[in-house]
Amino acid sequence: MNYQMIGYVNGRILLTEAALLALPMVVALLYGESAVPFLIPIAALVLTGLALSFRQPKRTALYARDGLAVVALAWIAVSAFGAVPFVLSGDIPSYVDAFFETVSGFTTTGASILTAVEPLSRGGLFWRSFTHWVGGMGVLVFVMAILPMSDGHGMHLLRAEVPGPSVGKLVSRMSDTAKILYGIYFVMTVIEIVLLLLGGMPLFDSCIHAFGSAGTGGFSCRNLSVGAYNSPYFDIVIGIFMLLFGVNFNLYYFLLIRRFRDVFHSEELRSYLLIVTAAVVAIAVDIVHIYGSAATSLRHAFFQVSSIITTTGYSSVDFNTWPTFSKAILVVLMFVGACAGSTGGGIKVARVVILIKASYGDMRRMLHPNAVSTVRFEGKPLTDRNLRSVHLFLTVYILVFTVSFLLLSLEQFDLITTFTALTACINNIGPGLELVGPMGNFAAFSPWSKLLLSFNMLVGRLEIFPTLLLFAPSIWKRRLLSRKIAP
């Protein structure tokens, strides 16, 4: 492990966070609130950041496992510092609660320990939602976009941070890829803000909900979430934008460079839209007796499906009161998640499609042992190595889920609360069902469970391995330093 380089990169990340905190501080000042809750962590971040990144190490090589360690440590560090403003402003007096809320923000989960969000300070509310926006596309991708970094290092970091079974560069230079991604992201967010403003939503609220949908996070500035506005227009705008932010960003780049064929032939995009359509229709039929009109049922079904499959977690109504069939569909969508390379969480549509196609291929071989057939995904043959890594992901995901489920059940809440609280955290959704339903919150959990759920949010956002490998004893052994390992 290249500990010096890991420290150096983390130092630069902390300096970036200090800069990011300036924005909510300005918001606080505009609303006549104190700047102190932001100034203190900014000072702490600058000092720590400078201490860590004062001198660039001689050996700058970062291998795959260094990349994993950088990413995991960076996400924990930015959350640990990012929680401070909430404590200092008095918005969230308990540090563990504030840490949970900040991890929930950066991982774009949107699970909250707050019983009411409306009493929060404006600066606090803004920072809380801004973490969604930064965390959605990635803390390190952001750093790469604004700071030059040699390509060999960037690739491992991008691989460890960007969700999905495979990550490619869009353009030859890593930092240009990061800039393109953040550029598209920024423009789409601005368009959503403008559309919300046009519908009459205040600027502050528009920013909050655009951040929440862009990052597929789900924090709102209203207790009743998007349902508080009771506006079909907002439901539709936010519903569509959530769905758009759940698409692989590479496709938007292809649109920009007029490679339309690649977009329309994307197997993942087609599967994603197919799942969404099927779920919306099934739920709309199931809930039409509640809302009377087909239009209202379709709207609520669309909003909730879009919110859940993209793992955003906004709600236009309390879907905890829906019939079991609709709830069952939502629970399944919680696991499916959005597209790879989007800001959404979950297992990802690409992995689900790969698993189904590979299983179908293997079963065909049982019937026709001599038939030669290759399973293809997105036009390319699926290698055994690709498939093995998807299977590994699924297995470890299930193992982490099972152990966490047993630990969380020690709280002795009902099984649905326990199961969906964990589901909502590991898939970065936010609300679950029952106690943690769209009208509930995570306040009732003990500090230990909040840390466990924070761990699961990081596991979900970083796709398991970076977070899990922090527990490997060998990562902490100096001995590794002296071992020669080929690049």
Added chain:
Amino acid sequence: MNYQMIGYVNGRILLTEAALLALPMVVALLYGESAVPFLIPIAALVLTGLALSFRQPKRTALYARDGLAVVALAWIAVSAFGAVPFVLSGDIPSYVDAFFETVSGFTTTGASILTAVEPLSRGGLFWRSFTHWVGGMGVLVFVMAILPMSDGHGMHLLRAEVPGPSVGKLVSRMSDTAKILYGIYFVMTVIEIVLLLLGGMPLFDSCIHAFGSAGTGGFSCRNLSVGAYNSPYFDIVIGIFMLLFGVNFNLYYFLLIRRFRDVFHSEELRSYLLIVTAAVVAIAVDIVHIYGSAATSLRHAFFQVSSIITTTGYSSVDFNTWPTFSKAILVVLMFVGACAGSTGGGIKVARVVILIKASYGDMRRMLHPNAVSTVRFEGKPLTDRNLRSVHLFLTVYILVFTVSFLLLSLEQFDLITTFTALTACINNIGPGLELVGPMGNFAAFSPWSKLLLSFNMLVGRLEIFPTLLLFAPSIWKRRLLSRKIAP
């Protein structure tokens, strides 16, 4: 596909079932009940069986896929015929209900549509539990044990019917292997009957509960299951025997031929005992406030853990009223299941151990890309092919579970009932939680759902592929017959 041979083998299986039905008929006569409900299906079985197996086909070769088809069709056929006595005797007037109950019997699930079992006829009760005993070790293994069959055919049948990731012959001749397995099974069942008799249980009840624990089925002749006797002695005897029948039967053969080393070094056996011990201790601590004494808590915890991990489904108390942590442990054990090559269901301890070890190995390789490490299971290196088939099993298991879950949720029961009803059926356990808890039953489900759950019981007992492949269009195409396929 060798349709003639598939029909021929199925014919012999139906003739065997006719012979098996003679036993409950004798019981019925002993209790002064009518023999007609058994005579009619016996006659039907003999006629159909003879028609199918009148002449042995010239081409007797059975390939892997033929084996899968034979097994799937045989299990459906014996259940379809086996349901008839319940309808004729009036024990279960609806044929769909009787079919569900019979599938539940043969697959050793133990899920029941009966709201009370005590009013049933003696002959019906005996047949219901006897299906557990036959289904536990396998309908086809039974046929192989009593009828000579060439080895090449037997192996594919055994592979398709005996649970677990890998199946080996104990001795060179297949039919001898089947005889040894059924011999051990028979002797252990007799010992359990004797021990229950010694404790003062009536002979009839002793047979019922010995069949139920030997097959890891779970049907009882008492409404309150084993709890009705309120006897620590019975709890302990049945608890221990359930655990014993959840062990790979190969190990008992090794004991017989004094290969003790193979038994004590069995990785699966050690893992199984470790899981049981940990679960018993954790649950006992969690429920001690309910039962007061540590001994009673340990006894109930042991009985329930043994019953659930072996997928038997007997209950000594209503564990639906236990705290969430205990219920969460039981739900996890429902999926883990018993050892491969036992009469139990579930994913199997062997597969769980393989998945964990392989994932650990793959994650190690992320940290040390150049380290050479082979994952071993039971002393042998795990090949990519082995692992691929375990991954395939897990993936298809999840897919079947998810689709069934969505279909079953259309019943609009609560999510826990829906989830655990399916869990209890696909893992061949019997009771779940809430409406289908140990004191509940499956009566409330619609006929469609009962068929869906019957399908899931078969999927679980036959380890997915035989049942699923019946849906492959190519299995029904004559074209396959003319294709030349190497053996």
